[in-house]
Amino acid sequence: MKKLHGIFPPITTPFENDELSLNRLKFNIEKWNRTGLAGYVVMGSNGESVFLTRSEKLKLVENTKKFASNDKLIIAGTGSDSIKETVSLSNEAAGLGADFVLILTPSFYKSQMKHEAFIKYFSSVADGCKVPVIIYNVTKFTGVDIDPSTVAKLSEHKNIIGIKNSSENIRQTIEFISNTDESFSVFVGTASVLYSGLTASAVGGILALANIAPDQCVQIQKFIEEGKLKEALELQKKMIPVNTAVTAKYGVPGLKAAMDMLGYFGGEPRAPLSQLNDADKKQLEQILINAGLMSRKVESGKL
Amino acid sequence: MKKLHGIFPPITTPFENDELSLNRLKFNIEKWNRTGLAGYVVMGSNGESVFLTRSEKLKLVENTKKFASNDKLIIAGTGSDSIKETVSLSNEAAGLGADFVLILTPSFYKSQMKHEAFIKYFSSVADGCKVPVIIYNVTKFTGVDIDPSTVAKLSEHKNIIGIKNSSENIRQTIEFISNTDESFSVFVGTASVLYSGLTASAVGGILALANIAPDQCVQIQKFIEEGKLKEALELQKKMIPVNTAVTAKYGVPGLKAAMDMLGYFGGEPRAPLSQLNDADKKQLEQILINAGLMSRKVESGKL
């Protein structure tokens, strides 16, 4: 199996006139191909996956694979509450080039999504999938949380090979690591704690921020691997306000607006999301300038 | 338009060997046809809708319509975060007999699901649907909540004709009523506050409990309409522990187990849900006995 390591952006899905734009996807991926990113996550939370039709999803996987350079891994977000549909979509995605699938914790019946249900769900999904499964824990979107003891149990399944933890709770991430063996890959799921996850031996990050600041995310990991903790921490501190802006504060619309400001194609999110208003764009721009991701424009001197 | 009034069960979906069982569906509906229920909600939260494939969903609508007596209205739960898919599924369901569609608030990007997004989402969906739309607010499953002011605005759309509020917060239900005009139908969404919703002029209830206690739910409304508040309240009090058992405490597995105990077909839920264990079944049985829904079995005398 390909060994997992490094930084992956859960890539945004480009739309033009509300339709999937493969040209814009190609443009973004070709730019990312020239960075040290380890691969791409399609249909992650930042990919507006819940707004896509099934055929759009498959087209996205196929084309991400097509545009990606050979050294980049493809991870497809194919999970839903239905085990049957999850397996079916995962295997079609695998057939189109996905190396791994990233599977959301089921979440509709929140109060019953505990140990037993997670074991049952992920075991069945992993049994059925042709490619290895990465568990995706993202409480802010699902309202459920997976326990370290459940992850420990699931890590014994030979087709469940890792987890993305999008929580800022680093204790939980450390427990995911300490309760599983070395072959199990724990990913930091939010750039705000990339430094802390990596110094706790996470293998890498799957990070919204890597859409707009791939070099900085890759550099944080590089610094840490070289023992340059101080430099890594300084870069981490600089990235926190940017990450907050493109996730908690402005969400996908903010991430797409930042992409437009930084030379990628962001474009509009799909309804019911709305693009940022002008005041928010100004604020976002200032945050990018403060972090050194873009230079102060002449006319923004008055800010 | 057909005037909405009365009690609707969000019917459970019967499975045998993990496959949809139309025979069992027929059995249940024929029993319910002989009650005072106003109609049926297919693919509501208790219908394990999130575990069904698209074609199973359509088969459910078609057959519910087929088995239902002519006086029963059919409401189909067809919402998802994707506007396009919601409209498409709704219209296919309408073609197969759905009189109304019940549309969940979109919920994945929770922090952005506020006024603007709800207005955009429900307006677009209602524009596209051939049958009237009922908004479905169920925070315990979605993690989002819709404001009375948003509902007031949406009620102005001629194809948005009501709301099911599954919250036990009766202040919110009263505000949904007081902020909309009389043509807008506000449904109580949980039997625990049926009495309180109806005395506040809700038009009826869409209630998990109505799967197993249709007569009692219908009777509460009848008592209130006859001015017999005391009798209604007594029946309400009796139903609360049962309702808690088949919703908050044991969920769909509990509801299905209770159906089996009370002469309906419940059967197993789909994975990752599990059927109740024996100890929980005993407890549930006792709750049904205490509420007078089943008689004490000889061998349960030792309980």
Next chain:
Amino acid sequence: MKKLHGIFPPITTPFENDELSLNRLKFNIEKWNRTGLAGYVVMGSNGESVFLTRSEKLKLVENTKKFASNDKLIIAGTGSDSIKETVSLSNEAAGLGADFVLILTPSFYKSQMKHEAFIKYFSSVADGCKVPVIIYNVTKFTGVDIDPSTVAKLSEHKNIIGIKNSSENIRQTIEFISNTDESFSVFVGTASVLYSGLTASAVGGILALANIAPDQCVQIQKFIEEGKLKEALELQKKMIPVNTAVTAKYGVPGLKAAMDMLGYFGGEPRAPLSQLNDADKKQLEQILINAGLMSRKVESGKL
């Protein structure tokens, strides 16, 4: 024992130059004495009790008793996490005229404040108190919630005679009623569900709103007791936006500002609370006008 029934305001504490103002207290109480209020709660949540010194608390009880007309009951909020201090303060308050004490659920160690701890706490407090105890459940301030089964158990103690439930969850209030016998007094704790609590046989309300709209609160109960549900519900609907404004939206500063607008003395809250800014005052005024609590001022025509 005096039978509990009716509407009680948890009275605000008047300050001038940050000091307790007994004159202003007298002024307010004399106005309230002329209404149908059943009595006064001193040192409730709206009384800024947590900002008062012990001696200020006792002075408040003493003077509320002194200014209250003979027909008004005095309930003193004397609870804290410490059992010893709660008993001691309660008994001093009783010596100064408190007929009952209203005791907050202990709440600091939230995860351990369950059945056992509540039984232990309230039993000990009730054993030690010279006057009867009313349990005070207010999750929005304490972060803990008391179960109906716990209240049922506590209601067996002869010195625990009632509960104020400040939740808008009317199912819980109904359970407090149905799980206890008739001698146990369940109070609605927020005016937003006064109608629903009273139609479910609550004995009355302890309501922030009763500081500024005592007649309306009393009238809702009167209407219900006369079987005029429609009129009661209409008045309830009118009061909801006002109640939201002086509780959830603007808190104690909003309640005090509304008192100033309606002929009572409100004045400034104690730090760290701040008085409302002018924009919020305008909004609040408009809400009071809309509810018919004050007439439109000539100069407010431009609103």
Next chain:
Amino acid sequence: MKKLHGIFPPITTPFENDELSLNRLKFNIEKWNRTGLAGYVVMGSNGESVFLTRSEKLKLVENTKKFASNDKLIIAGTGSDSIKETVSLSNEAAGLGADFVLILTPSFYKSQMKHEAFIKYFSSVADGCKVPVIIYNVTKFTGVDIDPSTVAKLSEHKNIIGIKNSSENIRQTIEFISNTDESFSVFVGTASVLYSGLTASAVGGILALANIAPDQCVQIQKFIEEGKLKEALELQKKMIPVNTAVTAKYGVPGLKAAMDMLGYFGGEPRAPLSQLNDADKKQLEQILINAGLMSRKVESGKL
């Protein structure tokens, strides 16, 4: 000013027959004096401060100072919602030997405890206190959370010199550090993220775990300062289950039971807390054994 650095236990308060036991306090402190702890926090969250009378609090400060060796700093937890009482108690504590005061965020009126209120509260308290103030942010007990921007502003006050952050959210801790200058001391407030906080340049930890594992906590910091990250992380991983047991899982009763098992005096907590039952004690013992904090007893071989 004394420079802050190192590990502090928020010491438990020993009771015998429900009374403060100075002998037991002396016994514990003399044991801790022989470790590398930097000092003691009296009346922290683990000190059952909310169950103590005012005079017991002062006696505790006085005697902790008396029993502590000269090299240990004394920090007293003296905060409550009342500014006046907080200043008064703080200054009395300072007079009895407290070098610093640890002041809880005010929390009763949760929805209003935002930036403005915190600025007003902590500025007033710090103005009035004779000794420097450390902010105490502990959302699990208070239900409120303080923003990095608020802490940044407060750090400009010359008498507010640090913060204890009890959240496991390490992003927030990093922001407290990056938004303040080097003279402001950020403490990790829970041992579960001690490693992560220290590698992010926190100055030390105020940790329940340090009551029972002072050497291990001190050693984690020592390893990090020596650049031995791997060793520090291994020790951190070992401590997480113990920390969970004596905080989230079993709380103060668990911490006290563990003290009894490890040669300190723990004893009973005050009501309404209860001591651990035997089954929980067995489990706790096993956790301590697994972490290497105590050796397997002969008779516990059957576990």
